Amino acid sequence: MIQNNEINLIPQKIIADKKKIEDKFNLAKAIFLDIFFVFYSIIVVQRAIYLKFILDKSDLPFSWHQIFTVFLVSIFIGTFWALSKTSLSCKLFGIANDNKTTKWTVEIFAWFLFNITFIAGWIVTKISIVSIFSSEGIHGAERLFGAMFHPQMGIFDDSLFAMIETIYIALIATLISIPPTLILSFFTARNLMKDNKISFAVYYILRIILNFVRSIEPLIWAIIFSVWVGIGPFAGMIALLVHTIASNAKLYSEAIEGIEQGPVEAISATGANKIQVVWHAVVPQIVLPFLSFTIYRWDINVRMATIIGLVGGGGIGTMLMQYQGLAKWREVGLIILMIAFVVWIMDYISAKIREAIY
Amino acid sequence: MMLLEIKNLHKIYDNGTHALKGISLHVNEGEFLVVIGLSGSGKSTLLRCINRLIEPTSGSIKFFDKEITHVKGEELRKLKSQIGMVFQQFNLIKRRSVLSNVINGKLGKLSTFDTLIERYSDEVYKEAYSCLDIVGISDKAKIRADSLSGGQQQRVAIARSLMQNPKLLLADEPVASLDPATSNSIMQYFEKVNKEFGTTVICNLHFLSLVRRYATRVIALKAGEIIYEGLPSAIDESWFKTIYGEEAEEVEIR
Ligand SMILES: Nc1ncnc2c1ncn2[C@@H]1O[C@H](COP(=O)(O)OP(=O)(O)O)[C@@H](O)[C@H]1O
Numbered sequence: 157m158i159q160n161n162e163i164n165l166i167p168q169k170i171i172a173d174k175k176k177i178e179d180k181f182n183l184a185k186a187i188f189l190d191i192f193f194v195f196y197s198i199i200v201v202q203r204a205i206y207l208k209f210i211l212d213k214s215d216l217p218f219s220w221h222q223i224f225t226v227f228l229v230s231i232f233i234g235t236f237w238a239l240s241k242t243s244l245s246c247k248l249f250g251i252a253n254d255n256k257t258t259k260w261t262v263e264i265f266a267w268f269l270f271n272i273t274f275i276a277g278w279i280v281t282k283i284s285i286v287s288i289f290s291s292e293g294i295h296g297a298e299r300l301f302g303a304m305f306h307p308q309m310g311i312f313d314d315s316l317f318a319m320i321e322t323i324y325i326a327l328i329a330t331l332i333s334i335p336p337t338l339i340l341s342f343f344t345a346r347n348l349m350k351d352n353k354i355s356f357a358v359y360y361i362l363r364i365i366l367n368f369v370r371s372i373e374p375l376i377w378a379i380i381f382s383v384w385v386g387i388g389p390f391a392g393m394i395a396l397l398v399h400t401i402a403s404n405a406k407l408y409s410e411a412i413e414g415i416e417q418g419p420v421e422a423i424s425a426t427g428a429n430k431i432q433v434v435w436h437a438v439v440p441q442i443v444l445p446f447l448s449f450t451i452y453r454w455d456i457n458v459r460m461a462t463i464i465g466l467v468g469g470g471g472i473g474t475m476l477m478q479y480q481g482l483a484k485w486r487e488v489g490l491i492i493l494m495i496a497f498v499v500w501i502m503d504y505i506s507a508k509i510r511e512a513i514y
Numbered sequence: 515m516m517l518l519e520i521k522n523l524h525k526i527y528d529n530g531t532h533a534l535k536g537i538s539l540h541v542n543e544g545e546f547l548v549v550i551g552l553s554g555s556g557k558s559t560l561l562r563c564i565n566r567l568i569e570p571t572s573g574s575i576k577f578f579d580k581e582i583t584h585v586k587g588e589e590l591r592k593l594k595s596q597i598g599m600v601f602q603q604f605n606l607i608k609r610r611s612v613l614s615n616v617i618n619g620k621l622g623k624l625s626t627f628d629t630l631i632e633r634y635s636d637e638v639y640k641e642a643y644s645c646l647d648i649v650g651i652s653d654k655a656k657i658r659a660d661s662l663s664g665g666q667q668q669r670v671a672i673a674r675s676l677m678q679n680p681k682l683l684l685a686d687e688p689v690a691s692l693d694p695a696t697s698n699s700i701m702q703y704f705e706k707v708n709k710e711f712g713t714t715v716i717c718n719l720h721f722l723s724l725v726r727r728y729a730t731r732v733i734a735l736k737a738g739e740i741i742y743e744g745l746p747s748a749i750d751e752s753w754f755k756t757i758y759g760e761e762a763e764e765v766e767i768r
Pocket residue numbers: 527528529531532533551552553554555556557558559560
């Protein structure tokens with residue numbers, strides 16, 4: 157039991173201390189970011205702009221030595237710059253000196269960064285106006301578009317069947333994803349998990365795992381699972397399932413974090429336990445957003461299932477790939493038309509359902 | 515009998531705000547205590563410390579002679595279930611019926627499993643209806659809570675807290691978002707609960723006319739300290755200016 161009559165906590169001091177620590181943190185962050193900025197600028201200007209564009213070398217010399225030298229130089233410049241409190245990063249973290257020098261450096265350097273990034277991007281993408289207007293290219297495109305206006309109706313049955321397969325893959329992946337997503341979303345909602353250390357650790361670890369899973373595209377998952385369980389619809393379904401769980405868990409948990417706190421507080425003030433608070437105060441507030449996200453996700457999954465088919469996830473995508481490989485453009489035309497039509501219908505239906513819910 | 519004994523209570527929030535600076539206070543059973551003060555003076559913080567929605571930084575709170583300042587877990591839930599709370603924003607579950615909102619007040623005393631599948635005994639339903647009767651709104655039991663007017667919602671919130679069979683009823687500016695006429699009727703329900711069931715009420719209020727009419731005792735807070743304690747009738751012009759500042763002017767609510 158705490159029994160101190162003499163209160164020794166002075167609010168102003170607590171605030172000042174916190175501010176000091178925060179400033180130190182920010183300075184450290186600013187130093188790191190400035191080092192990165194300088195490093196990035198030198199590398200981009202030297203390699204992409206000078207060597208590749210101005211000298212027009214096709215293969216660039218690569219040496220760790222050189223990179224390391226650049227890195228040392230950037231550490232020196234970046235640190236010095238951040239410590240002078242006039243750098244871009246200092247401004248970003250709110251610890252810059254408020255004077256003319258800061259204003260000029262920040263503006264000029266920000267412009268500089270933007271421009272070299274844009275120029276380097278242009279060079280790397282090999283943007284070429286010529287190839288868009290080359291007669292050979294235009295001819296190929298003509299053939300494809302022409303085929304789309306004369307689709308091969310002979311494979312209509314087959315492709316319709318493949319399309320239905322794709323829709324079902326998406327539907328099953330979405331349905332199966334619901335229970336695990338629900339459970340995960342409660343464990344990854346900050347406001348429910350922050351109260352004690354163990355639950356916060358669980359929250360943190362789950363977040364990292366989910367972020368990782370989500371950052372891998374469904375296409376890549378499909379490749380992984382087609383090796384694991386064999387090429388076909390099942391691999392496609394699992395790929396979608398995994399990605400759906402990870403993405404929707406994030407959306408769901410954000411919905412949980414955004415609920416009104418008042419009712420939650422009121423229910424917990426009646427002496428209800430944690431499970432009851434979640435069930436009676438949190439859940440009623442999130443049912444509709446959850447439903448809406450899930451329907452939207454089905455719509456997204458139909459599109460993704462098509463793409464996943466391209467790498468052997470089954471359905472219409474796989475069929476498209478086969479005819480494309482055989483250069484049967486009229487068949488390809490039919491399949492593309494069918495995909496476009498179904499995606500459009502799905503989009504419409506899911507929008508209507510979501511409207512009706514709210 | 516003494517219900518609540520608060521000694522030298524301090525609350526410093528994580529951001530360093532020193533919201534309560536040594537509050538000492540006794541509350542006897544059956545009192546209707548009203549807390550007044552400018553917004554930001556610490557009224558809500560005081561109520562939240564009492565039912566332990568937040569934990570005091572130092573000092574002590576005794577509820578029926580039992581130290582509750584730092585209780586945790588099961589004990590804390592038991593404490594909360596004995597203290598009802600009514601909020602300015604009603605805080606009902608909008609999409610649920612009035613009846614299930616009222617039953618929510620009983621959650622702490624029912625088994626978790628039963629409350630998850632919403633299997634309640636007839637007694638619970640009967641109790642819920644009688645709580646709704648007290649605030650005169652049992653005909654609305656099946657309606658969705660958010661289709662009611664503000665005053666009706668606040669009555670449901672009172673019924674929810676009555677469902678707890680509270681020893682103490684806290685009300686944090688319960689009429690601040692209601693019109694004057696409705697405010698008065700809501701205050702009458704608090705008075706009824708206080709007089710008929712002998713439930714102790716601690717209520718934060720803004721309007722002095724309401725204070726004079728309903729309070730048996732008043733405390734005034736200013737910047738986290740008690741600057742006045744006594745009968746509502748003793749708050750005269752000069753006290754009023756001390757509590758609310760020189761420019762303040764009293765407005766009447768009838
Ligand atoms: N959760 C919180 N975190 C930090 N400061 C808070 C919090 N709640 C209230 N405060 C501060 O504590 C002081 C007292 O607030 P409060 O108890 O809400 O006053 P009142 O209810 O009388 O308006 C105010 O300065 C307010 O800004």
